Amino acid sequence: MNAANSAAVVVGVDGSEPALRAARLAAAEALRRHRPLRVVHGFIWPLLHVPVSPAPDAPPGGGLRHRAEELVAAAVAEAEATAPGLSISGEIIDGEAAAVLVGESPTAALIVLGDRGLGGFAALVVGSVAVQVAAYADCPVLVARGAERPDEPVLVAVDGSAASRLALEFAAEAAVARDAPLRAVRAYRHPGSTGPGDMQPLVYDEAQLHGEEDRLLAESLAGLTERHPRLRLTRQAVHGRTGAVLADASRSAQLLVVGGQGRGEVTGLLLGSVSQSVLHHAHCPVAVVRAPR
Numbered sequence: 001m002n003a004a005n006s007a008a009v010v011v012g013v014d015g016s017e018p019a020l021r022a023a024r025l026a027a028a029e030a031l032r033r034h035r036p037l038r039v040v041h042g043f044i045w046p047l048l049h050v051p052v053s054p055a056p057d058a059p060p061g062g063g064l065r066h067r068a069e070e071l072v073a074a075a076v077a078e079a080e081a082t083a084p085g086l087s088i089s090g091e092i093i094d095g096e097a098a099a100v101l102v103g104e105s106p107t108a109a110l111i112v113l114g115d116r117g118l119g120g121f122a123a124l125v126v127g128s129v130a131v132q133v134a135a136y137a138d139c140p141v142l143v144a145r146g147a148e149r150p151d152e153p154v155l156v157a158v159d160g161s162a163a164s165r166l167a168l169e170f171a172a173e174a175a176v177a178r179d180a181p182l183r184a185v186r187a188y189r190h191p192g193s194t195g196p197g198d199m200q201p202l203v204y205d206e207a208q209l210h211g212e213e214d215r216l217l218a219e220s221l222a223g224l225t226e227r228h229p230r231l232r233l234t235r236q237a238v239h240g241r242t243g244a245v246l247a248d249a250s251r252s253a254q255l256l257v258v259g260g261q262g263r264g265e266v267t268g269l270l271l272g273s274v275s276q277s278v279l280h281h282a283h284c285p286v287a288v289v290r291a292p293r
């Protein structure tokens with residue numbers, strides 16, 4: 001097996017329930033991909049110059065590093081129970097969680113993490129670590145959130161952009177590996193201008209617009225079933241804001257796949273507004289696929 005094929009699925013854990021969910025999701029993903037799983041904990045305390053060993057008069061098994069070892073062991077056990085026989089290792093890496101996972105990403109097949117960790121604020125729907133890793137990682141990032149629906153299709157957002165094409169290939173492979181249908185969705189709102197300075201029309205034919213959007217979606221999907229002969233593919237053009245359309249569609253999906261930045265989003269953003277929206281509002285796990293930097 002060459003280096004590319006032996007790249008591990010990496011899951012970040014911190015002892016929280018979302019992290020244990022991520023460990024289970026990562027184990028299932030590694031099993032489907034025939035790859036090893038690495039369970040990683042970013043151990044920030046040495047950077048803050050906090051003593052991590054137990055005090056001299058403390059009982060055995062104390063100290064922050066021992067606690068980190070325990071939570072990694074618990075996540076490894078969770079992964080082993082999910083995927084017996086899978087090659088699984090655990091590691092504690094000194095550093096802040098997001099930085100550690102981004103540092104792992106150049107040699108990882110996939111980074112998996114929970115939507116919120118122990119340090120998350122109650123008012124946040126998705127934690128800052130998940131957003132940072134999705135924005136900066138050099139491999140696809142899978143965020144465990146929402147409900148598990150193994151009988152539902154894989155959902156992918158399609159807009160014709162380069163990031164969307166990468167997401168489409170990832171989603172097709174994921175659907176085939178899961179023996180699930182792939183549902184490709186293109187969201188649209190109104191006709192675009194036809195040239196510089198043109199205004200968007202106030203009146204237009206909705207049926208004609210839908211037909212044109214469906215045609216563009218079909219063009220984006222051309223050749224996909226030839227590249228993935230086992231793929232069961234459906235498509236749907238939907239009128240509405242992209243983030244809202246995808247969040248609603250994710251209620252009946254087992255996985256939502258989006259590109260890191262789509263057509264029409266501000267150049268220079270590391271993570272597009274649609275990706276951020278679904279990370280906060282999707283009802284199933286979300287995979288963010290970005291073009292290599």
